[in-house]
Amino acid sequence: MSAGVVDLTLWQLALALLLVAAVAIVSIRQVLGLERDLLLGSIRTIVQLYGVGLILAAVFAAARWYWVVLILVVMTGVATHAAVSRLPKPIPGAYRIAAVSLFVSTGVTLAYVIGVVVQVGPWYEPQYIIPIAGMILGSSMTSAALAGDRLQGELRVRAAEVETRLALGFSGREAVQPLVRSALRAAMIPVVNGMMTVGLVQLPGMMTGQILAGSSPLLAIRYQIVVVFMQAAATALASLFFVRLIAGRYLTPAHQLRRYLL
Amino acid sequence: MSDPIFEIEHLSLAYPGRRGPPMAPILKDVSFTVERGGALTLVGPSGSGKSSLLRCLNRLEEPTAGTVRFEGRDIQALDPRRLRRGAALVMQTPVVFEGTVRDNLRIRPADVDGDLSEARLGQALADVGLEGELLDRDAATLSGGEKQRVTIARALLGDPRALLLDEPTSALDPPNAALVVETVSRLRETRGLSIVAVTHQPELVRRLGGMLLYLVKGEMQAYERVGDLDVRLQAFLAGERAAGVADAS
Ligand SMILES: Nc1ncnc2c1ncn2[C@@H]1O[C@H](COP(=O)(O)OP(=O)(O)OP(=O)(O)O)[C@@H](O)[C@H]1O
Ligand SMILES: [Mg+2]
Numbered sequence: 254m255s256a257g258v259v260d261l262t263l264w265q266l267a268l269a270l271l272l273v274a275a276v277a278i279v280s281i282r283q284v285l286g287l288e289r290d291l292l293l294g295s296i297r298t299i300v301q302l303y304g305v306g307l308i309l310a311a312v313f314a315a316a317r318w319y320w321v322v323l324i325l326v327v328m329t330g331v332a333t334h335a336a337v338s339r340l341p342k343p344i345p346g347a348y349r350i351a352a353v354s355l356f357v358s359t360g361v362t363l364a365y366v367i368g369v370v371v372q373v374g375p376w377y378e379p380q381y382i383i384p385i386a387g388m389i390l391g392s393s394m395t396s397a398a399l400a401g402d403r404l405q406g407e408l409r410v411r412a413a414e415v416e417t418r419l420a421l422g423f424s425g426r427e428a429v430q431p432l433v434r435s436a437l438r439a440a441m442i443p444v445v446n447g448m449m450t451v452g453l454v455q456l457p458g459m460m461t462g463q464i465l466a467g468s469s470p471l472l473a474i475r476y477q478i479v480v481v482f483m484q485a486a487a488t489a490l491a492s493l494f495f496v497r498l499i500a501g502r503y504l505t506p507a508h509q510l511r512r513y514l515l
Numbered sequence: 516m517s518d519p520i521f522e523i524e525h526l527s528l529a530y531p532g533r534r535g536p537p538m539a540p541i542l543k544d545v546s547f548t549v550e551r552g553g554a555l556t557l558v559g560p561s562g563s564g565k566s567s568l569l570r571c572l573n574r575l576e577e578p579t580a581g582t583v584r585f586e587g588r589d590i591q592a593l594d595p596r597r598l599r600r601g602a603a604l605v606m607q608t609p610v611v612f613e614g615t616v617r618d619n620l621r622i623r624p625a626d627v628d629g630d631l632s633e634a635r636l637g638q639a640l641a642d643v644g645l646e647g648e649l650l651d652r653d654a655a656t657l658s659g660g661e662k663q664r665v666t667i668a669r670a671l672l673g674d675p676r677a678l679l680l681d682e683p684t685s686a687l688d689p690p691n692a693a694l695v696v697e698t699v700s701r702l703r704e705t706r707g708l709s710i711v712a713v714t715h716q717p718e719l720v721r722r723l724g725g726m727l728l729y730l731v732k733g734e735m736q737a738y739e740r741v742g743d744l745d746v747r748l749q750a751f752l753a754g755e756r757a758a759g760v761a762d763a764s
Contacts, residue, residue: 417610422600
């Protein structure tokens with residue numbers, strides 16, 4: 254894109270591989286037993302990123318809205334699977350709950366950022382919507398997984414507290430509310446704390462990428478500010494929907510706790 | 516002339532498994548009646564389903580068969596929240612919430628009102644043998660027996676018509692156990708409070724009077740008036756007392 258970018262040849266990539274070799278040497282000498290995983294991880298890094306790169310190159314070239322939508326759907330599917338598989342206890346309906354939460358949180362945030370903040374035209378311009386959607390989905394997925402993990406842990410430890418509240422005549426929703434709150438806090442605190450030190454400890458990945466690609470740092474930080482705020486929004490929305498819906502699975506309409514799911 | 520507060524007919528319960536068929540039955544064909552202002556004591560070996568039965572009465576548990584009527588109405592037709600305010604359950608393992616004892620005594624759903632004045636809170640504590648100064652204590656710092664009594668006071672402050680007590684005196688020394696039983700019995704006489712209590716303590720059974728239901732492996736082994744217990748039950752209660760003495764030494 255920009256004239257200032259140093260092209261990376263395959264030869265240079267091979268030189269980067271030496272860094273992994275250094276890690277392998279550490280692993281062997283310290284008997285960490287990580288060599289196999291390291292090899293597999295390196296191969297996957299190369300194959301997965303090349304695969305994605307080829308697909309993105311094709312989509313960028315075609316710039317058709319349906320290809321973009323297809324990619325977004327696939328990304329959401331992968332994120333849904335990842336969020337569900339990080340739940341410590343499987344529960345019925347988890348896939349639907351995760352899919353709905355990620356779809357809504359990502360959809361709302363993405364529409365606002367693309368349509369109102371950045372005002373990309375056309376909206377499906379792949380260069381914008383795909384990386385932005387990726388970042389939003391990533392935040393949504395991480396926070397949903399974090400919140401779900403915390404909620405299930407709280408439910409297991411505090412089941413008697415929930416039932417005591419039910420026995421006092423509280424509704425199911427009221428009875429789990431303190432647990433929901435602590436799960437939401439667990440999911441949101443890292444994001445809020447991250448806002449305190451952003452840029453001071455390390456440059457965020459997207460900003461780094463833009464600067465490397467030749468953007469002016471002052472433009473890069475504007476984008477980064479948008480990114481930080483949109484990730485905060487996605488985190489809040491995704492964890493809220495996910496935790497509320499998951500908590501609902503543990504309650505019956507008769508305000509009972511489904512203890513067999515704990 | 517009878518005015519039953521609880522009528523239980525052919526109640527059965529099996530806990531649902533995580534997946535697949537429900538697990539082995541916990542309660543089998545249990546039937547009994549509790550008169551308004553009456554008392555029923557549940558006794559039986561550990562694991563016989565006493566706690567599960569209490570949880571069916573306030574619908575924390577869904578029976579697999581049979582009916583429970585509270586004040587003449589099938590509890591399926593009642594709002595569970597109203598049922599539980601009318602029939603307060605004090606659990607076997609006391610749970611206190613974050614906050615002070617006062618917070619714990621005042622906790623209740625937003626749409627419920629009632630007298631929660633300092634005087635009443637103090638009286639509620641006195642009724643279970645606790646000092647008024649305890650109101651400002653962090654509830655987490657209470658001893659086991661103190662927690663147990665706070666949960667009983669908390670249940671009574673909701674002005675229930677029935678009290679479901681799951682081993683309410685298990686963590687108490689004899690004088691405090693006697694005081695709790697005294698309070699409950701007095702409310703039974705003055706306010707017509709109905710009592711369903713699980714206990715292993717023969718003194719509690721005698722003092723409460725009323726009916727006694729002997730449960731073994733979820734089945735009713737006996738259901739009779741406390742005054743004229745048969746030999747088997749007396750032996751069981753005596754055995755419980757012997758076991759209690761053995762535990763204490
Ligand atoms: N949620 C549950 N899922 C499966 N089984 C359960 C569950 N709760 C209780 N049980 C089983 O049901 C049986 C009856 O339990 P319950 O707690 O009612 O006994 P109990 O008579 O109160 O015993 P104890 O005197 O020890 O308190 C026990 O075998 C117990 O293991
Ligand atoms: Mg029990």
